Amino acid sequence: MRETTLRDVAELAGVSPRTVSNVVNGYAKVTDSTRAKVEAAIAELGYRPNVLARNLATGRSGQIVVVVPYLDTPYFAELLQAIIPAARKVGYNVLIDQTDGDRQHEGELIGRGSRRFLFDGMIISPLGLSQNDLSQRDPDLPLVVLGERVSDGTFDHVGIDDVAASTEAVSHLIAIGRRRIAAIGDQPYPTGEAAQLRTRGFRAAHEAAGLPVDESLIIGTARFNRIDGATAMAALLDRADPPDAVFCYSDLVASGAIHTALGRGLRVPEDIAVIGYDDIEDGRYSQPTISTISPDKKAIAQLAVDRLLLRIAGHAPIPGVELRAPHELIPRQSTLGY
Amino acid sequence: MRETTLRDVAELAGVSPRTVSNVVNGYAKVTDSTRAKVEAAIAELGYRPNVLARNLATGRSGQIVVVVPYLDTPYFAELLQAIIPAARKVGYNVLIDQTDGDRQHEGELIGRGSRRFLFDGMIISPLGLSQNDLSQRDPDLPLVVLGERVSDGTFDHVGIDDVAASTEAVSHLIAIGRRRIAAIGDQPYPTGEAAQLRTRGFRAAHEAAGLPVDESLIIGTARFNRIDGATAMAALLDRADPPDAVFCYSDLVASGAIHTALGRGLRVPEDIAVIGYDDIEDGRYSQPTISTISPDKKAIAQLAVDRLLLRIAGHAPIPGVELRAPHELIPRQSTLGY
DNA sequence: AGTTCCAATTGCAGCGCTGCAAAGGACTAT
DNA sequence: ATAGTCCTTTGCAGCGCTGCAATTGGAACT
Structure with missing residues (x-):
């Protein structure tokens, strides 16, 4: 029939x-x-x-795609959960893509591909792409970039003020009396821009307090997962002069770090205070609860969707803008104690 | 141009x-x-x-949709991460939908809607839908149902053997010497079928060991989140005769329960052993690590995708089948200790 | 009553592709 | 040389909808 x-x-x-x-x-x-x-x-x-027929006639698909490195990373899952309703509210379906942070995969998605017809615009949180890669994308693809990037002026960028947020996090550690503070999560140029901004905040907080930075306490990690935090913390605790506080570049890293510390019989925060980044739900239930920087995910989602719509609708090229969502320092047990 | x-x-x-x-x-x-x-x-x-034009001409969209209640629940995020590559490998894009477990929303998705044209088939993990609701769907929508359901014969169902898995979990608690075992997560008919199967396993394990079931130790929860586990555990510990072990119907529930126990100064597992369900990544890094039932998510994903393709390709109606993916008991610190 | 005007409705063509069946061409067999 | 065979290539029509511009008919005006 x-x-x-x-x-x-x-x-x-x-x-x-x-x-x-x-x-x-x-x-x-x-x-x-x-x-x-x-x-x-x-x-x-x-x-x-028949939506298919309508799509062909209008040349629009009514779908936008959101590209994240990992779906099972709570931060991205929570972000998606904010983006989907925001997009749905204005009549867009959301396609989700996951890249494993792979540069090539990310590159294909923003390049001139056949899938282009499936979506009217893209919100991407790139991990492997360098600034340069981003500039070499399909020029007619409406694009909003999330995370810690600086726009080249042809696309929009939404994020929080990472340097400021990181500075607050570390200043909080200083405020509760810690003096030997480590950082876990630094990553090298050109792709680790998020990490680099956080490291900059780490330095800024020291400078503001008139404290010297012990470079050897800045630990690099390949990714922002629990295992990275666990391993890095182990290395820090093996030192003759371990730190009394750690600024972790994600809550997952913080969770892994705390796991290691507790496993060695240390008390958190008494022996070593830990602060994370992202405010994932986990951190509110772990033992101890994790102090963190909370980016306003709803605001990020809304800003990104609004801006993308603007760009989809716009015929003339629109200059790229930098949009800042609010963030907040949320002290919990891992720095304040019980 | x-x-x-x-x-x-x-x-x-x-x-x-x-x-x-x-x-x-x-x-x-x-x-x-x-x-x-x-x-x-x-x-x-x-x-x-132009994929849009191709879609119209062929009447196919080349997309399948996966519907889950919550994206930010680690179990679903991990499951999605398994489904996406399995579908991509056979040339399908994956659309993701999130329903908040809302019966109406789920009903709309499986009903005769305009969005139907956007996907060739659907994999759904329903929460709010009753068996009856499922039978009243768009009859020409190829459908694979995940989770603890029994097919009515018109769609396929993929899951693990929940009763067997739950029995193993509780038998494990008995094997390590626990005798007063609570269950957290029971839910009433008609929608809480997953929960009911687990409760059945809980009883079966007691019976197999010749132990009586204390009905008052079976605690119902609205959902399977940390907060539910935390609250239920508090109630259990407030009793004059608290249990010495808890079977939690998800790892999140277990995490919340452990949080409460530790917060009250109890030792896990010495004072109270806890086992969860789902094997989410969290449980491998929490403190203590969480013993759990691990469903083979890759197998579930593969079975679901394979079966859906079959159904999409098939012209004649295919009878619905029940497919079982393997599962495994993974004992960790929350039952075995350190 | 005739003209103007405007809102509601319509017809046409085409979005870019594929299904179908037939045409064309090369090659083989007689 | 001619007919038969098989494989490659083609033409047509149409998937179901919307953009655009034109038509229709009635109300409002002179």
């Missing part, structure tokens, strides 16, 4: 297909009487518009 | 559009020489097929 079409409805209602289309789309001026007739016919036949 | 089309390529290559289509799709018999000509033209013009 064939799916009923616009034409079938038109026939039953005794109007032209175009009028049915107008009713369906809430377009133009349609008298109440014809609208009623058409709606009755639609109901009777159980008509539903 | 217009996007180049099949016709443009055909013109440049001096063949018919249909031949270009054949080359692009790797179809039919095309001589090497024409294929070469066409490919050269494609490269020169930077042609990419």
Whole structure:
């Protein structure tokens, strides 16, 4: 049995297909009487518009894609959970892509590919892409970049002020009396920009307090996972002069670090205070609860979606902008104690 | 500047559009020489097929949708991470939908909606839908259901053997010498089928060991989150006769329960042993690490995708089947100690 | 009553591709 | 040389919808 079409409805209602289309789309001026007739016919036949056909005719897909490195990283899961309703509210479906932070995969997604037709725009949180890679994308792809990047002026960028947030985190550690503070999560140029900004904040806080930075306490990690935090913390505790506090570049890293510290019989925060970054739900239930920097994920989502829509609608090229979402320092047990 | 089309390529290559289509799709018999000509033209013009047009012509979208209650629940995030590559490998894009476990929302998704055209099939992990609701879906939607359901014969179902797994979990607690065992996570008919199966396993293990079940130790929860576990555990510990072990219906519940126990100065597992369900990454890094039932998520994903493809391809109605993925008991610190 | 005007409705063409079936061409067999 | 065979290539029509511009008919005006 064939799916009923616009034409079938038109026939039953005794109007032209175009009028049915107008009713369906809430377009133009349609008298109440014809609208009623058409709606009755639609109901009777159980008509539903064929989105595929509409897509072809309009050249739009009504979908946007959100690209994240890892779906199972709580921060991204929570961010997606904010983006999806924001997009749905304005009539867009959300496609989700996951890249494993792979540069090539990310590059393919922002490049000129056939999948381009499937979405009207893209929100991407790149991990492997360098600034340069980002500039070499499909030029007609409306793009909003999340995370710690600086726009080259052709796309928009949404993030929090990482340097400021990191500075607050470390200043908090200093405020509770810690003096030997380590940082876990630094990453090298060119891809680790998020990490580099956090390291900059780490230095800034020391400087503001007139404290020297012990360079050997800045520990690099390949990623921002628990295992990275656990390993780095082990290395720090093996030293003759271990730190009395650690600034971790993600809550997962902090969780791993705390795991190691507790496993060695240390008390958190008494022996070593830990602060994380991201405010994932985990941190509110772990033992101890994890002090953190909380980016306003809803604000990030809303800013990103709004801006993307603007860009999709815009015909003339729009200059890229930098948008800042708020953030907040949330002290919990891992720095304040119980 | 217009996007180049099949016709443009055909013109440049001096063949018919249909031949270009054949080359692009790797179809039919095309001589090497024409294929070469066409490919050269494609490269020169930077042609990419318009998926929207293809979709309309074929009536397929090349997308499947995966519907989960919560994206930020680690179990689902990890499951999605398994499904996406499995689907991608066979040429399908994955759309993700999140329902908040809302019955109405889930019902709309499996019903006759306009979005139907956007995907060729659906994998859904329902939470709010009753068995009855599931039977009232869009009959021509290829559907694979995940989780603890029994098929009505018109769709396929993939899951692990929940009763067996739960029995193993509780038997493990008995094996390490616990005798007063609580269960956290029971939920009432008709929607809490997952929970009910686990409760059944809980009873079965007691029976197998010749132990009586203390009904008052079976605690219901609205959801499977940390907070539910934390609250339920508090209630248990407030009793005059608290349990010496707890079987939690998810790792998140276990995490919340442990949080409460530790917060009250109890030792896990010495004072109270805890076992969870799902084997989320968290449980491997928390303090203590959480003993759990590990469903083979990759197997679940593969079974679901394979079966869905079959159903999409099939013209004649295929009877629904029950597919079982393997599971495994993974004892960790929360039952074995350090 | 005739003209103007405006809102509601319509018709046409086409978005770019593929299914189908037939045409064309090369090659083999007689 | 001619007919038969098989494989490659082609043309046509249409998937179901919307953009655009034109048509229709009635209300409002002179």
